[in-house]
Amino acid sequence: MKHETIETNAGWLIFLTLIVISIGGLVEIVPLYFIDDTIETVKVEGKDTVRPYTPLELRGRDLYQREGCYTCHSQMIRPFRDEALRYGHYSLAAESQFDHPFQWGSKRTGPDLARVGKKYSNQWHVQHLIAPRSVVPESIMPNYPWLMKNKLEYKDIAGRLKALKMVGVPYSITEDEYKANVKRYGKDVADKLDINQAEKNLLAQAQSGNYDGNKDDITEMDAMVAYLQVLGTMVDFKKFEDGHFTRFR
Amino acid sequence: MSTEKKQQTVQTTGHAWDGDLQEFNNPLPNWWLWGFYATVVFAVIYWVLFPTFPIGKSYTKGVMNDITYKTADGKEHTTHWNTRSLLMKEMQEAREMQKPYVDKIVKASYSQIAKDKDQSAFAYSTAKVLFADNCAGCHQSGGAGVMGMYPNLADDAWLWGGSYAKIEETIRSGRKGSMPGFKASLSAAQIDNVAEYVLSFSGTKVNAAKAAKGKAIFEGSGGCFACHTKEGTGQIAMGAANLTDKVWTIANVNAAKTLAEKKAAVKAVVTNGVAGRDMPAWQGRLSDADIKMLTYYVHQLGGGK
Numbered sequence: 001m002k003h004e005t006i007e008t009n010a011g012w013l014i015f016l017t018l019i020v021i022s023i024g025g026l027v028e029i030v031p032l033y034f035i036d037d038t039i040e041t042v043k044v045e046g047k048d049t050v051r052p053y054t055p056l057e058l059r060g061r062d063l064y065q066r067e068g069c070y071t072c073h074s075q076m077i078r079p080f081r082d083e084a085l086r087y088g089h090y091s092l093a094a095e096s097q098f099d100h101p102f103q104w105g106s107k108r109t110g111p112d113l114a115r116v117g118k119k120y121s122n123q124w125h126v127q128h129l130i131a132p133r134s135v136v137p138e139s140i141m142p143n144y145p146w147l148m149k150n151k152l153e154y155k156d157i158a159g160r161l162k163a164l165k166m167v168g169v170p171y172s173i174t175e176d177e178y179k180a181n182v183k184r185y186g187k188d189v190a191d192k193l194d195i196n197q198a199e200k201n202l203l204a205q206a207q208s209g210n211y212d213g214n215k216d217d218i219t220e221m222d223a224m225v226a227y228l229q230v231l232g233t234m235v236d237f238k239k240f241e242d243g244h245f246t247r248f249r
Numbered sequence: 250m251s252t253e254k255k256q257q258t259v260q261t262t263g264h265a266w267d268g269d270l271q272e273f274n275n276p277l278p279n280w281w282l283w284g285f286y287a288t289v290v291f292a293v294i295y296w297v298l299f300p301t302f303p304i305g306k307s308y309t310k311g312v313m314n315d316i317t318y319k320t321a322d323g324k325e326h327t328t329h330w331n332t333r334s335l336l337m338k339e340m341q342e343a344r345e346m347q348k349p350y351v352d353k354i355v356k357a358s359y360s361q362i363a364k365d366k367d368q369s370a371f372a373y374s375t376a377k378v379l380f381a382d383n384c385a386g387c388h389q390s391g392g393a394g395v396m397g398m399y400p401n402l403a404d405d406a407w408l409w410g411g412s413y414a415k416i417e418e419t420i421r422s423g424r425k426g427s428m429p430g431f432k433a434s435l436s437a438a439q440i441d442n443v444a445e446y447v448l449s450f451s452g453t454k455v456n457a458a459k460a461a462k463g464k465a466i467f468e469g470s471g472g473c474f475a476c477h478t479k480e481g482t483g484q485i486a487m488g489a490a491n492l493t494d495k496v497w498t499i500a501n502v503n504a505a506k507t508l509a510e511k512k513a514a515v516k517a518v519v520t521n522g523v524a525g526r527d528m529p530a531w532q533g534r535l536s537d538a539d540i541k542m543l544t545y546y547v548h549q550l551g552g553g554k
Contacts, residue, residue, distance in 0.1 A: 004264065031303030079336040081343060086382055088534060090336065119534070123525035124387055127398060135395055136386060213525050238533065242320035242337075249300075249331035 037248040040094045042235050047186050050234045052098040052169045053227070054192045055157045055202035056209075060227025062160070063220055064103070067144060074105030075114040075231065088115040089237050092245060098169045110141060115232030122211050125225045147221040148212060158198045171195050299330055351538045359413040362545050369545070376546030379539055383531065384547075392550040396501050398526075403551040406496035410485040411554040417544040423530035426488040430522030431471065439466055443473065444515040448502070450481040450493045453511060488526075499523055 006012045032038045042050050077083050079090040091114045096102045132141040161171045172178040173195050181190035192201050206218045211225035262272045299311040314330035318337040328334045350371040362368045388394050392402035400408055409419050445455040446463030467473045476489035483491035497503055500514035
């Protein structure tokens with residue numbers, strides 16, 4: 001084919017340009033799917049500790065996306081000293097393996113949230129989401145008061161779990177899948193990942209956790225705080241020797 | 250025209266668009282071409298030296314790029330070059346620079362740290378940053394807290410104790426503060442009387458007859474004394490507030506002008522109780538030395554006992 005044919009034919013030009021620029025992406029990305037160490041093995045006593053979100057946490061994750069939290073908050077602690085001192089252990093690929101889409105973000109207008117779980121009390125999160133400046137005077141974060149007013153929609157929770165299951169998140173429907181989860185995570189966690197029990201589990205967690213401090217109804221705040229409180233808490237780094245995770249890179 | 254001159258000396262691609270648009274066919278400049286070759290050579294060298302090329306389930310680790318680092322527990326590791334090991338190396342270097350100071354602080358008692366100029370300066374500046382990252386979200390950057398939510402750390406009143414040992418315990422393991430609400434067990438009139446009595450502890454002029462009725466409930470059926478003691482001095486073992494000082498952490502009595510307003514503030518607390526005043530535990534996040542320096546810092550904010 002003569003060069004002139006390509007340059008004078010828009011269809012060919014677009015097609016061949018796409019092929020050329022995709023080569024760069026393909027050679028960088030595709031091998032990662034085949035390399036064993038891409039996602040670290042995080043096992044304590046033979047069980048995986050990084051698990052998919054429970055139904056309530058997942059609804060919180062959905063709200064996190066709806067409100068666009070990711071535009072100002074990253075969830076990715078890079079392996080640098082300043083970040084280690086401020087935020088804690090660097091993020092592992094394993095910790096976001098069930099995020100679809102991942103919430104790494106690219107802009108930190110607010111602080112990184114990858115390890116915000118358990119750092120503040122539930123009460124603080126509720127107050128801070130309703131009126132950030134009442135607890136952090138320097139903050140420029142918008143107020144999210146409606147989270148406390150809106151009742152949480154959860155009737156479609158099984159569908160949400162099924163959608164994620166389609167892209168590979170190990171929620172279980174059949175008995176065999178449930179058994180596989182028991183083997184992988186232990187019974188307690190496997191129960192929470194059972195799609196057949198999704199609504200029941202969501203209600204139970206919201207009732208016992210009482211994240212928004214109001215026992216009477218289940219609000220979006222319950223889900224949001226449940227999600228924030230689990231971020232970065234699934235790997236107990238005390239259980240691994242210092243530097244353990246360098247071996248995966 | 251100069252363009253016409255060029256057209257005579259440099260070849261065009263031979264194609265005309267829109268009748269008169271032509272494109273020169275200049276060769277690439279040499280500096281550009283050699284720059285391109287240089288990047289190709291660089292890439293090949295980089296492939297050899299650094300972890301790069303995927304092979305099946307693994308990848309080339311590169312040569313001559315070993316990183317040797319020591320972990321906090323003194324174990325030495327050598328790995329191929331990667332950013333995680335680089336971080337370990339950096340952390341090791343920082344740790345070694347701080348070691349002489351941190352070692353002293355770990356060994357010293359709190360009063361020794363306070364007396365020693367070097368140690369107290371080191372603890373202060375380290376803990377100031379730790380405080381900003383970990384504590385200021387609730388207790389505010391100066392430790393003044395938020396009325397109704399987070400206690401002031403700079404005043405003399407301590408819910409859970411202001412000694413070094415108690416502050417350290419609070420930071421290390423966290424606290425769960427709560428007070429039951431009395432709307433179910435006491436009538437509005439009874440709560441009104443209790444509020445009169447509670448305010449009398451700290452010298453507010455109240456209705457003596459009502460306060461006497463309140464006293465009977467405080468020390469009797471209400472059960473307030475179980476946590477706050479009959480004298481109203483509170484108990485740090487339960488985080489029960491001292492009601493006899495003029496320091497208020499939940500009911501904003503000091504901001505109220507009239508007795509009615511003060512009572513309203515107290516009554517709201519007695520009626521609904523206090524829930525969710527949880528201080529998180531920091532021992533999983535901070536090292537022992539960090540907690541010690543933070544304890545020193547909080548103690549010296551003003552109210553340490």
